[in-house]
Each structure stands twice: as C-alpha cells, then as structure tokens.
Amino acid sequence: MDYRDFIVFPIVAGVIYIVAYVIRPSVTDEVTRRYFFPALTVKIVGALIVGLVYQFYYGGGDTFNYHTYGSRYIWEAFWDSPESGLKLILSDGYDDRGVYRYASKIAFFRDPPSYSIVKIAAIFDLFTFSCYSATAALFAVFCFVGMWQFFQTFYQQYPHLHKGLAIAAFFIPSVFFWGSGLLKDTITLGCLGMATFQIFQIFIVKQPTFWRVTMLLLSSYGLYSIKIYILLTFLPAAIVWVFLFNLGALRSQAIKTIIFPFVICAAGGLAYFATLKASEDNPKYAINSLARTAQETAYDIRFQTGRDAGSGYTLGELDGTLGSMIALAPQAINVSIFRPYLWEAKNPFMLLSAFESLALLLTTLYILVKRNLKVFSAALYPNTFFALVFSLTFAFAVGVSTYNFGTLVRYKIPLMPFFVVSLVLMLDYSNRDRNVDVLEPTEY
Incomplete structure (x- = not known):
C-alpha cells in the first residue's frame, strides 16, 4: 500500500457508486434492486481483502506480480513514451523490441495468459494512476457486471427464486473473495457470466443484436486467452443447453421423445467439434493431450508450487492416460465441491473453505435424500442440466489436475x-405439486 491507496481509491470508489446509482434503475426491478449495491459492495470489499491477504499473510504473490511487478511498468512506460506503453499493451508477450527496458522487469511478460491480466490492469491503471486498490476495485466491477448478467439469466426465468439465485451469483464466500481481486479468476468469472447471459439472449430468447454478439465474442475470447480450459468445459454444456431449449419448444411429447436422443448426439458432436477448434492453437489442451496435461499440472501444483502449503491431497495414480484420469472422476468431483473436510483444514483459509464445503454437502444430501425422485427428473430440465453438466465437468477437470486445496479453492x-443454481432449481422443482415434464421449456 502507498499514498495512492488513500487518495485515489476513495475517488474511484465514489465514481463507481455514482455510476452504479445512475444505471441501477435500467438494470433492476423492484425485486432485484435490493441486491444491486450489496452485491457490488461485497465484490469491492473482497478485492481489498485479497490485496491485504497477499501483502500481509502471504507476503506477495500473483496479484502483486500482475500489478506492482507488471502493469505498473506499462503505466510508467506510458508516462515516458505513450508509444512504448502502447507497444506493451499490444504485445503478445514475446516481442520486446523497443520496450525491453520495461518488458524485462515484468514478471509475467513471457506467459501470455498471465500477461493478458497485466495488460488489463495496465489499461485500468491509466485511470487510477496505477493505484493498486483502485485498479483492483475496477477488476471487481468487471466481475460484478458479468455476474449480474449471470443472475439475470436465471432470474428472468424464475423470479420467485431471487434469493437463492442471488446467493449463487453474489454471496458464496469463496467466490466473492477469490473472484474479486486483481487475479485471473476475477476476469474469467466475469467473462463466464457475460457469455452465459449473451448465449441465453441470442440463442434461447432469440433476440440477437450486434452488441450482444460482440459481447459474446469478447467474453469467449477472454476465456480463451486467459484460461482456455474454462471455455473447453463451458462450450459443450452451453451447446447442449441451447439444443434442449429448442427441443422443448416442440408441442408434441411423442416427437420430443423421438428426437431427444438425436438432439443429444448432435449437440455432443457439435460440442466435440467446438472443443477441437477451441484447443487447436494450444496443443496442451488437445483431446489426445488432456490426460498428460492433467498429470503434469497436478504433480507440479502438488509437489512444486504447493509443496510448502501443507494442503496437498491425492486421488490416486495418474499415469497420463485418459483411462486413469476418467477413473478418478468421482473422487475429483467430490474433492472439488465437498472437500476439504473439516479435519483436513490446515490453516484458517482452509477452515473457511471446509465450512463452505460442508454446507454444500449437507444441502446436496438434503435435496437428494429428502426430496424424492422428482429431483432426478428435475435434473433433466434444460437450465438444470446445463448448470449440472458444466459444474460437474469443471469439478472433474480441476479436481483431477490440482492436488492442492489452497490452489483448488x-x-x-x-x-x-x-x-x-442447480441446487436451487432442483429444490424448487421438487416442491412443485405437478409432475415434472423434463422436456418442457421453462418460461421466461
């Protein structure tokens, strides 16, 4: 922290809240208005706490490598020569001709995904005078915009579930903490929320506009350039989501039943093709390399990056083959969603994560055990199916390739x-008196 945090941050925060106050009437109604400022505030507070934790608990880390040892050098370059600053912003992370004096100091210059975050921070720095807390607050605002759109995606369909949907979008402790600071996770989470909303509006509500298509392309590119594996797990789920909604628009139940298997096969094939195209520029994430990448990532985090964290876990033997990776799927999903258990907590942050995991476990068991077989039928609704497919696939992907609780959180x-969201929807469906039609389109 320096003097800028005490001078610039209050000004930037004031501007953020003034702008938020002006636009709130156009993006809320009488119900959602109550969540707008609390959700924005927890994001900004989360961003500040992340910075304090990294500075005083960890003594440094990624967030400072992105800013203090990253974007600040680009900001200084702009002051020395706008041309040099622009070259650094447009650089792919490899070409340092004419800007070596700055690029050589940037910690993540040779790491394109991380350098993308440095460049985003540098753009924000131009408006914050490279004030860490103010730039982090703008990261939080970006994520808030994306998650507000995520919230709207489901609220428009289930206005009576606004409380549960608001918790899912804004008030999960680990999400508003780690998804608020000057980190990759903040930008990718915001992009994910935006992409979900734009897909819903374009392909399901069928109201495409130039702005929505542009936002979908930009948010997808953000996922692609920063954390491609998020895009690789999101695309298949989103494609199936759109197919199921369009199938649900058919009136005849007999036709739905006949067409359903073909729709799933077509969606699966399209998802596979999309995955191939999305990963073709990154050999590590090609289909035939995923198992080896997972093995290398898991062992690097477990035994190198996280060797001193005291929070490692193991699921079993990964030998770099697809079979060994798939065999660990149940354990990987369990560790991502329901662990660490309370007795596995080794530090205060792991303990908080353990309480959150316990709450999810108890809620899931309650829904599955107490709410009868309706829950399983409800899981086949387009929205629930989409949320489950993405969350479980992603849980498998990160659980099998992390091997460290501190990183996994x-x-x-x-x-x-x-x-x-899937839990909220399944609980709602199970409370309905009428039978659930698994192919019936949800009203919005």
Missing part, C-alpha cells in the same frame, strides 16, 4: 455459482 470458483 481459487480454481473451482467458476463452477460454484452454477452448482448452487
């Missing part, structure tokens, strides 16, 4: 809102 935050 950050990596898993994209799945958490989706999983909680």
Whole structure:
C-alpha cells in the first residue's frame, strides 16, 4: 500500500457508486434492486481483502506480480513514451523490441495468459494512476457486471427464486473473495457470466443484436486467452443447453421423445467439434493431450508450487492416460465441491473453505435424500442440466489436475455459482405439486 491507496481509491470508489446509482434503475426491478449495491459492495470489499491477504499473510504473490511487478511498468512506460506503453499493451508477450527496458522487469511478460491480466490492469491503471486498490476495485466491477448478467439469466426465468439465485451469483464466500481481486479468476468469472447471459439472449430468447454478439465474442475470447480450459468445459454444456431449449419448444411429447436422443448426439458432436477448434492453437489442451496435461499440472501444483502449503491431497495414480484420469472422476468431483473436510483444514483459509464445503454437502444430501425422485427428473430440465453438466465437468477437470486445496479453492470458483443454481432449481422443482415434464421449456 502507498499514498495512492488513500487518495485515489476513495475517488474511484465514489465514481463507481455514482455510476452504479445512475444505471441501477435500467438494470433492476423492484425485486432485484435490493441486491444491486450489496452485491457490488461485497465484490469491492473482497478485492481489498485479497490485496491485504497477499501483502500481509502471504507476503506477495500473483496479484502483486500482475500489478506492482507488471502493469505498473506499462503505466510508467506510458508516462515516458505513450508509444512504448502502447507497444506493451499490444504485445503478445514475446516481442520486446523497443520496450525491453520495461518488458524485462515484468514478471509475467513471457506467459501470455498471465500477461493478458497485466495488460488489463495496465489499461485500468491509466485511470487510477496505477493505484493498486483502485485498479483492483475496477477488476471487481468487471466481475460484478458479468455476474449480474449471470443472475439475470436465471432470474428472468424464475423470479420467485431471487434469493437463492442471488446467493449463487453474489454471496458464496469463496467466490466473492477469490473472484474479486486483481487475479485471473476475477476476469474469467466475469467473462463466464457475460457469455452465459449473451448465449441465453441470442440463442434461447432469440433476440440477437450486434452488441450482444460482440459481447459474446469478447467474453469467449477472454476465456480463451486467459484460461482456455474454462471455455473447453463451458462450450459443450452451453451447446447442449441451447439444443434442449429448442427441443422443448416442440408441442408434441411423442416427437420430443423421438428426437431427444438425436438432439443429444448432435449437440455432443457439435460440442466435440467446438472443443477441437477451441484447443487447436494450444496443443496442451488437445483431446489426445488432456490426460498428460492433467498429470503434469497436478504433480507440479502438488509437489512444486504447493509443496510448502501443507494442503496437498491425492486421488490416486495418474499415469497420463485418459483411462486413469476418467477413473478418478468421482473422487475429483467430490474433492472439488465437498472437500476439504473439516479435519483436513490446515490453516484458517482452509477452515473457511471446509465450512463452505460442508454446507454444500449437507444441502446436496438434503435435496437428494429428502426430496424424492422428482429431483432426478428435475435434473433433466434444460437450465438444470446445463448448470449440472458444466459444474460437474469443471469439478472433474480441476479436481483431477490440482492436488492442492489452497490452489483448488481459487480454481473451482467458476463452477460454484452454477452448482448452487442447480441446487436451487432442483429444490424448487421438487416442491412443485405437478409432475415434472423434463422436456418442457421453462418460461421466461
């Protein structure tokens, strides 16, 4: 922290709240208005706490590498020469001709996904005079915008579930903490929320506009360039979601039943093709390399990056084959959503994560055990199916490739809102008196 945090941050925060106050009437109604400022505030507070934790608890870390040892050098370059600053903003992270004096100091210059965050922070720095807390607050605002759109996606269909949907989108402790600071997770979570909303509006509500298509492309590119594996798990689920909604628009139950298997196969094939295209520029995430990538990532985090954290876990032997990875799927999903258990907590942050995991476990068991077989039928509704497919697939992906609870609590935050949404929807369906038609389109 320096003097800028005490001078610039209050000004930037004031501007944020003034702008929020002006736009709130156009993005809320009488019900959602109550969540707008609390949700924005927890994001900004979360961003500040992340900075304090990294500075005083960890003594440094990624957030400072993105800013103090990253974007601040680009900001200084702009002051010295706008041309140099612009070159750094447009750089792919490899070409340092003419800007080596700055690029050589940037911690993540040779790491394109991380350097993307440095460049975003540098753009925000231009408006905050490279004030860490103010730039972090703008990261939080970006994520808030994306998660507000995520919230609207489901609220428009289930206005009576506003409380549960608001909790899923804004008030899960690990999400508003790790998804608020100057980190990759904040930007990717915001992009994920935006992409979900735009897909809903374009392909399900069928109200495409130039702005919505542009936002979908930009948010998808953000996921692709920062954490491609999020896009690789999101695309298949989103494609199936759209197919199921369009199938549900058919009136004849007999036709639905006949067409349903073909729709699933077509959606699966399209999802597979989309995955291939999304990963073709990154060999590590090609289909035939996923198992090896998972093995290398897991062992690096477990035995190198996280060797001193005291929070490692193991699921079994990963030998780099797809079979060994799939065999660990149940354990990987369990560890991502329901662990660490209370007795596995080794520090205060793990203990908080353990209480959150316990709450999810108890809620899930209550819904499955107490709410009869309606729950399983409800899981086949388009929205519930989409949320479950993405959250469980993502839980498998991060659980099998992390092997460290301290890292996992950050990596898993994209799945958490989706999983909680699926619980909220299944609980609602199970409380209905009428039978659930698994192919009936949800009203919005």
